[in-house]
Amino acid sequence: MIKVLIVEDDPMVAEFNKRYLKEMNGFVLSGITHNVKDAREFLNREQVNLILLDVYMPGGTGLELLHYVREQKMAVDVILITAAGDSEKIQTALRLGAVDYLIKPFEFERFRQALMKYQDKYAFFNQKEVLNQEDLDHRILDSGQRTSEELSLDLPKGLTSSTLQNIIHMIKAKEGSLFSTDEIAESTYISRVSVRKYLKYLTQLGVLEESLTYGIGRPVYFYSLKKDKLSQVNMFL
Known part of the structure; x- marks a missing residue:
């Protein structure tokens, strides 16, 4: 099971994310925190595979938490779920290794796609120790994606x-x-x-x-x- 931490300051949004997560097989909710401080404390005592992370929160931003996760070399992945749609923040998140970026509001189908894609990569990495170019192109890097014309x-x-x-x-x-x-x-x-x-x-x-x-x-x-x-x-x- 993929252990998930939801970091979201809005209780209603956190509840929606929790409900969405319950619809997904192979995922289990490890906890919900509402600010960066509590999220850091949670990560330091609990093992988590994936964080569903908001950007705008009181007392610190989600990007600051993502910086912290990378500095501490934590083996955890991050999907941003946030209203922050400006390109600078999106680029920063991607450069820090966010595996996906969902801009609020979004539909369950987009949420499902993000988690299914992550689940596929998570399972794939745990099945193989050595990857070839074809593995990377079609299962990890999405280089095999078709264009709109195709x-x-x-x-x-x-x-x-x-x-x-x-x-x-x-x-x-x-x-x-x-x-x-x-x-x-x-x-x-x-x-x-x-x-x-x-x-x-x-x-x-x-x-x-x-x-x-x-x-x-x-x-x-x-x-x-x-x-x-x-x-x-x-x-x-």
């Missing part, structure tokens, strides 16, 4: 070209205005869950631009069409 050559599992055509037709009908998952689902009579998958795919290709709006109740994602990127899916239209 991704567009085939649809992800579960997506069909006919449904994609239908959804893109409705998106074009919006004539450049913002739209939500619910609006496309109502117009196409396709389930919201299915529509969400297609919109995520189109966002990944750069055909759509995604934005998050807060209102009453749950946050709502809105999308806008980038017409100059439609060539990414022309083969399916």
Whole structure:
């Protein structure tokens, strides 16, 4: 089991991260701390494999804790989960060895992807003592990742070209205005869950631009069409 420490000053966010973590097999929560001082004390007495770390906290930042972890040569990995989206802080975190960086607010799927990717690398390193170039490229360094042009050559599992055509037709009908998952689902009579998958795919290709709006109740994602990127899916239209 991968032992996880959550370091987050907002109790509500910490609780959400805790709930998300419970949904993941192979992970166990070792503890929750709300500031750098308590996190350092926890790390000095408990063995932890992974820290889910916020940046902005009273009495010290998450980046300072990450510096401390590296200075002490602790065998622990860090995923930043924070509202800090400026490039300087992201670069600093990556240079200090953060394995991933999630910008709040985020969906469970992005959280799941981060932990699954980490779990895969964690298991891989614990199975092999010597790695070859292919191991590094495809399992560790992600050098084998495909570009958006390559991704567009085939649809992800579960997506069909006919449904994609239908959804893109409705998106074009919006004539450049913002739209939500619910609006496309109502117009196409396709389930919201299915529509969400297609919109995520189109966002990944750069055909759509995604934005998050807060209102009453749950946050709502809105999308806008980038017409100059439609060539990414022309083969399916």
